[in-house]
Amino acid sequence: MNTINQENCQCECGACKLTLSHAPKGRFFCHCEICQKVYKKPYSDVSVMDAQSVSIAEGSPIEYTSYWSGLKRGTCKECGQPVVALLTQFPLLKIAFVPSNTIDNSIQVPDSQAHIFYHRRVDDIDDNLPKVSGFIKSELKATGIILPALK
Ligand SMILES: [Zn+2]
Ligand SMILES: [Zn+2]
Secondary structure (H helix, E strand, O other), X not given: OOOOOOOOEEOOOOOXXXXXXXXXXXXXXXXXXXXXXXXXXXXXXXXXXXXXXXXXXXXXXXXXXEEEOOEEEEEEOOOOOEEEEEEEEEOOEEEEEEEHHHEOOOXXXXXXXXXXXXXXXXXXXXXXXXXXXXXXXXXXXXXXXXXXXXX
């Protein structure tokens, strides 16, 4: 796989920049209340990859908030938009969640695989993806998307 050295991902205002060293392999929509709050949207659209493949440009004004142990959600101090969330509770498994809409066209973002936390939805979604309701089932579905997405 080619190594990418150019920033290919940025928040809405452009203050926070990331470089993804390869295309993410997993993607899902999450309707949980935290996503609704952080993304200021009915649901989040996140791409998943191993955190080692995500480098954050020096000086990016990211503020991290932990809503539950392990998951740190980073938002831009300038525009307030999500930049990257990092799951770091497992020593050997560091996972990054990148908002799909911040990834530029040079990266092929995969198709979304599911809607999770669908019981928290603001609106019904009319598409062919699996809709997963319930906390445990949603977590399991997310895990099933995340694990194969790690290289
Ligand atoms: Zn920003
Ligand atoms: Zn969520």
